[in-house]
Amino acid sequence: MTVNEIVSALELTVVSELQDSAVTGAYAADLLSDVVGNAQPGNVLITVQVHRNVVAVAGLVGLAAVIITHGRVPDSDVLTAARDNNVTVLTTAESSFTVAGRLYALGVRSA
Amino acid sequence: MTVYRADLQVHSCLSPCGSLESSPRRIIAAATARQLAMIALTDHNTTANCPAFAAAAARIRGVTPVFGAEVTTAEEIHVVCLFAELATAMTFGAFIHQHLAPVQNNPELFGDQPIVDADEQVLGFEERLLVGTTDLALDALDDEVHARGGLVIASHIDRPINSLFSQLGMWPAQVTLDACDLSPRAQDSAWRGRVPPAIPFVRTSDAHFLEDIGRQATAFAMAAPTFDELAMALRGAQGRCIVPPADLVAATPEPSCTHPI
Numbered sequence: 001m002t003v004n005e006i007v008s009a010l011e012l013t014v015v016s017e018l019q020d021s022a023v024t025g026a027y028a029a030d031l032l033s034d035v036v037g038n039a040q041p042g043n044v045l046i047t048v049q050v051h052r053n054v055v056a057v058a059g060l061v062g063l064a065a066v067i068i069t070h071g072r073v074p075d076s077d078v079l080t081a082a083r084d085n086n087v088t089v090l091t092t093a094e095s096s097f098t099v100a101g102r103l104y105a106l107g108v109r110s111a
Numbered sequence: 112m113t114v115y116r117a118d119l120q121v122h123s124c125l126s127p128c129g130s131l132e133s134s135p136r137r138i139i140a141a142a143t144a145r146q147l148a149m150i151a152l153t154d155h156n157t158t159a160n161c162p163a164f165a166a167a168a169a170r171i172r173g174v175t176p177v178f179g180a181e182v183t184t185a186e187e188i189h190v191v192c193l194f195a196e197l198a199t200a201m202t203f204g205a206f207i208h209q210h211l212a213p214v215q216n217n218p219e220l221f222g223d224q225p226i227v228d229a230d231e232q233v234l235g236f237e238e239r240l241l242v243g244t245t246d247l248a249l250d251a252l253d254d255e256v257h258a259r260g261g262l263v264i265a266s267h268i269d270r271p272i273n274s275l276f277s278q279l280g281m282w283p284a285q286v287t288l289d290a291c292d293l294s295p296r297a298q299d300s301a302w303r304g305r306v307p308p309a310i311p312f313v314r315t316s317d318a319h320f321l322e323d324i325g326r327q328a329t330a331f332a333m334a335a336p337t338f339d340e341l342a343m344a345l346r347g348a349q350g351r352c353i354v355p356p357a358d359l360v361a362a363t364p365e366p367s368c369t370h371p372i
Contacts (some may be wrong), residue, residue: 031280
């Protein structure tokens, strides 16, 4: 599964520049300390966290993309940081639960 | 300079998790008994007990009250916001109320949230759940407090719940906090590398019960126990500074200022 395929399947909105890459799995959390400790490189992160540090953490962990759920929209400075750091930020009106369920149904697992 | 001890984070009975015995009057009395020169009232997301705190402090004298609140940001970070003047704190309190999630308190689950006067008479109950979250992002709160002349301290940054690091994972760029608070079991050395060197560490009791007031405090070398002097000490300006605990133990008459600025 690639980021591009997930964007198409879940009809996600690309709010930074899309960097297509292979997705190794998914992780869902809003506490960025938990993401740093447990998410794996190549994961997509499912979160409602829109603080700028979500971009920093994505870079640190090497996330494939960040899916911001439940209709939340990051500020423009967060999106600027995402573009500057080649972090793909996607948004959706769906909840984290629904996004996780749909990804699971597509065969994405936590790893 | 003289060394003054200040406890910059204390909850009253108004905080849902605070003891009903923790009236502003008794908090001031406890501060006096424990020889604190300054004490801040910082209930969760409200300043409604600050008028009683001011009145109680005015009666006793000898302890400088600082007025504030422990605000929950949109990221669910607890941030202590402090002001010199009661009026400024009350205006800020009204601002916070507008940004606090409109969820009703359930006293059976969270306890009562009584607003009291300096004689411990109940004036009313805050009905909105004060342990809720505001919609103010950390950056926005930081700017707001500074625009009102206040000080911003990230609470218990070492804790796994509601702390800057638990919520954000790492130090965020572009915030201008005045200090970070560490819990009793946290070592300065364990956290120094994660916080920019210009930002000092303070120790507060975060007391929810009277007996905990001053359990942890910060010693400041200042010309007087005032808010402006406190702000200078946090910046390490003009000879004011935070006095390291080791210097206090050694009873150094002129404490050395080790603050990096």
